[in-house]
Amino acid sequence: MAKADLEAVLKEILTEKYVSSDPNVAIAYVRDTGIFEGFPPEEVVRPGSAEEVSEILKVANSERKPVVIRGGGSTYTGSCVPLREGTILMDLTRLDDVVEIDEGARSITVQAGINWGKMMTILRQRGYTTGMTGPGSGWTATVGGSASVASTGGGRAKFGGICDQILGLQVVLPTGEIIRTGSRVNPYAKAFCRYGLGPDMTGLFLGDHGIFGVKTEVTMRLHPLAKSAVHFEYAFRSEEKAIEAFAEIGKVNELATSINLYDADYVSFSAKRPGYAYLSGFEGEVLGTITAQSEKLALAQKEIFDEIAKRHGGEELEPKRAKHAYENTFYPYNTYFWMRRDSGIYLCLANQNSADSLLRVIRGYREFLNAHKDVVDKYFEYQGITVQTYMRHITMSARRYLPWKFDMDPKARRIAMDFWTKEIDFFIRNGAVHYWIGKIVGDRLYILVSKEYHEFLKRVKRALDPNGILNPGLFLL
């Protein structure tokens, strides 16, 4: 089908308003929030229903036209930018309504293109939360996008990531069929449960980066808003002791929604910021928030944390930062944004690892930085490592920023990208797996995963997407 004919068909499905092949429109989609740059799409479409998504995919399939799925465009790793020429980019942000809040079934169903800020605002008015309360980019990141990259954020210490909260999906398969997963597969059932239908087909689409289908609705658990929040912040004069305390607190945690560790570099960096001089002389910090339906419960948990921190030489500080983070919904944006605003582009990696890897990886990472000192010193602002408890494991972020001026310089951007690739290799070889995989991490990770697993992934992909139209180029597919 000629380009003009394809566009006419798309306009028939969506009306002229929501279809564009204008290069001025297309050029705006070559990046996410990172530095990786893809190709401008040939067409941009904004469907407003699962049925419209289905019609578009049927056309794309018959024409073997690649389709790139995009939510809020808030990732860093090139998961929602076209990796080749001649694509249709499907922007899902028109799907932005709450479909149902079912207090009886304790679930919320939303359209996949709603952002976390809107969903949480509506939920809080009703006295609820989704447990994992959204990623740092949650003001603008979409719920469907988060499910596609298996992200996590506020609440992860107690509730895990978004995938741990999802009860079911509505998905449009690459060939256009619209399916549901979870308990609503039973036409008599409400949306209350993910399992009980044999294999977990919901999980197939979580973290899939949209290669297996287009999520159009997401159902998540409802949790009542906590009635009490108690914050804690301990500082340690030894980094090793801070790590030990962090590990032990994470091990016994039942109620804390966030438990974070700041390493010696990050504490030192923070101490130089206005208002944080009191951190001078410390080498590690453990901080977070305990939430519960009563203060008594929360304080009981804190008492256990206090004992652990004290035993490891921790000194209790006024929990200013923990409180601020809790009270500002998508906490990394608010807590850390002054740093991002001052510093440049945060080349973020969400390195998940086992809790016992921490000391080894932090030390190893310092050696890695030293080995690349010339590049790091010249091109980046390095602040240190922050670690979050993610239920029973950890996520670790090296807070390294590319100043704005280097984003204007193609050579500097290439060097930054090259360094980033080496860093990804370092973390993978030290046992990490990632959410926010995208192009950047996927290209490295899938060199190392077993051939059998990659072959299995290819077979599933072929079964669901015989023409390989959805998000081609990810996971080395």
Added chain:
Amino acid sequence: MAKLKNLEKLKEMVYTCLRCGSCRDLWDPKENVFGTCPIREHTGGFDVYFMRGKLMLARKALEGVIEPNPDMARYIYLCSTCGNCEAHCRISQTSPGKVDREKTKLDQIRIIEAFRADLVDLGLALPRHKAFADSIAKNHNPYGEPHEARLAWMPQGFEIPKGDPEMIYFVGCTSAYRRTELARATVDVLGKAGVAFRIMHPDEWCCGSPLLRTGQRGLAEEVARHNVDAIRRSGIGTVVTSCAGCYRTLKQDYRELFGDLGFEVKHISEVVNDLIEEGRLKLRRPLAIRATYHDPCHLGRHCDYYEPPRALIAKLEGVEFVEMPRTRSGAWCCGSGGGVKSAFGDLATEIATDRLKEAKEVGAEYLLSCCPFCKHNFLDAKRAMGSDLEIYDLIELVSQAT
């Protein structure tokens, strides 16, 4: 590559955008913001309709990847420069909902106006904008009206109180030619308070706001220079205006163009507050209405001017005041600013209907504002919707209450 000399000067700012998307559809109750970009909500909504995409377009134009073209100009002019994106941008804001233009690393409105100035230089200005510029050059107003008729609104027999003028009333083109009830209400209120004031006819020309907002900088500077010279010549130290656009331009743009002006600029709501407090203006007639207030972008987000209108409403007896959810720095734009009303009139009216619906939802009978341009657009929306909402400028209400 076509030269983008104005944009080039702001290149670092352009690259400072993280593309996080706060400019798309931010919901943050703490900042009274529920949705960010009115243009995005009433168009196809592609990225290029809101700021993230416009900045990406600017970046790619600077890199020479895409040449300036008429469609690009259309997208860059599809922005009411309301500043909602800027006020809630996680980069540009220096505190929640407030942009400190001296300190910010990312000033979206400045970038858009610079981009437009380059488009004008490249011959890509929109025809409707060129037309009002021609009228300003010829008639000193954008409406094609004769300059001699600039005072035709003046009530017959009205006499300005005698004495040394305390202030200049800068009427503005929209109040002088289109929403003349504002000008009449303003002189009525000043007259009742016994304020000796002066109107600078024939020396008052268009303030230049429509030109500055649409990138037509050469003529804008010319009219601004004329007005500043005329005000300075008068020797009067205070200029009061009932127009949000004139206020922003006289207070901020003139200072940026010419430095210290040697006179102060006040909005009429501030002046009236003072007159009531000083006992010079008596509130004699209680009203019996339920009203809400719309923050004009040029007063609110552009000048951080939120409280005086509310303080004035609070003084009016018999006004039950209700706030809309999107208020102060989160106020939803009426849709008419930045040249949108003149070039994309239907779109501007459609956006204004949002605000009328919001006012009705909070149970208001009156939608008040402090800007003739907002009122004009709201009246268009009222007609289009068949709404029974009363659309008033605050100074009209004061005129009725005194």
